[in-house]
Amino acid sequence: MARRKKVYEGKAKILYEGPEPGTLVQYFKDDATAFNAQKKDVIEGKGVLNNRLSEFFMDGLAAIGVPTHFIRRINMREQLIRAVEIIPLEVIVRNRAAGSLAKRLGLEEGTALPRPIVEFCYKDDGLGDPLVTEEHIIAFGWASQQDLDDMIALALRVNDFLSGVMHGVGIKLIDFKIEIGRVWDGDYQRLIVADEISPDSCRLWDVKTGQKLDKDVFRQDLGSLTDAYSEVAKRLGVLPVQATPIKPTLIN
Template sequence: MARRKKIYEGKAKILYEGPEPGTLVQYFKDDATAFNAQKKAVIEGKGVLNNRLSEFFMLGLQGVGIPTHFIKRLNMREQLVRQVEIVPLEVIVRNFAAGSMAKRLGLEEGMPLPRPIVEFSYKNDALGDPLVPEEYIIAFGWAQQQELDDIVALALRVNDFLSGVFHGVGIRLIDFKIEMGRIWENDFPRLVIADEISPDSCRLWDIETGRKLDKDVFRQDLGSLSDAYTEVARRLGVLPSNVTHNANGTMIN
């Protein structure tokens, strides 16, 4: 990796120049952060799990006709992806009240919402990724109205797919966030799902017990984050059923 040109480093991933023009190598780190990086830790094996899980979801989305930036997984920690122009928004889809929404509106955690709700936050770590209304998005040119309509429609399709996949393995998809990018074809932009889809970006609860299987385990000190993510991967068939973690968090058979 030292010989590659680093394009960008975020809290959980590093992007390197890809082998072909228009491609990038996405490297998944073991870093865990919460509360806008105020809480940090290194969880050994987390990057491997998220790489495999994100591959699983991206391929699944492609299989139902939802375009993504994913090309192929290169190894245990890296993916080859298309280089895209990132829309500077986090697109949040909520099925149940939880997290910041529950606090803002005084709702009971886990309360079903009348319908899936799509929210947007402006991607800016220094500002804490503030929620923004559609009016801001249009006014500041982060997306045009038609493109924003397409983003909402695409996000709801992703929600339908993910909700069904998780429900099939006894997991409730409470909410999730995704990023979208533009790929330019003949001067026309095409929206694709970018970044990653993993327990880092989803809120997942066991349907029977309510046990949390996402980054809230780290945020709220509820136990082993590695165990939670491994459980998700096991249920989805991404990892063999006999995979466990040792005391250091390393995956073992």
């Protein structure tokens, strides 16, 4: 697809004008960032893996009736998506204690939570994406109470889907974050899952070994991020498992 006008560039993706009104082209970069972009690197192949994995998850959600912005994958790094009005909140679903939750509450990482917990963070890099309450969200007009109810319901459906898919390939879904956008059909508003779903936005641990298969590998210098993401993709069947190389045989 011919390169179009850049609409927005974030830490991990670039958005370009789409070929039709109401569409965008989402390009996945190889850039890796952590700690609010204080740690940065370029990880070759990361964008390709996240593009393929996000396609896999978005297609799976659509198949169970969860609306998303995903239309189709264009190539190895780009996908065609529906333009949405992004609600300025990160929606986080936690199944086990990890990251900031473990630090805030003094919990051991990996502790199972009594039930999935949904949290909201205000999307502002300059402020470090601070945790906010439903009262903040409604008071500042970022979303209505009905929006919040719908966002929580969407997030929990995504959690059910991702947890089941990951468990089936021997991976624990510790937590994840999504973004949600508004789309309009005349005067009628719908909320849909937007942005991406990938190991960049999830915490994924091997069920048996506890090995981390997500961006914590980069955050904590635990090894190759590409290898971790490739392992997730192979288990899900997104990438073929590498077989033992076969030496060519001459045929007379």
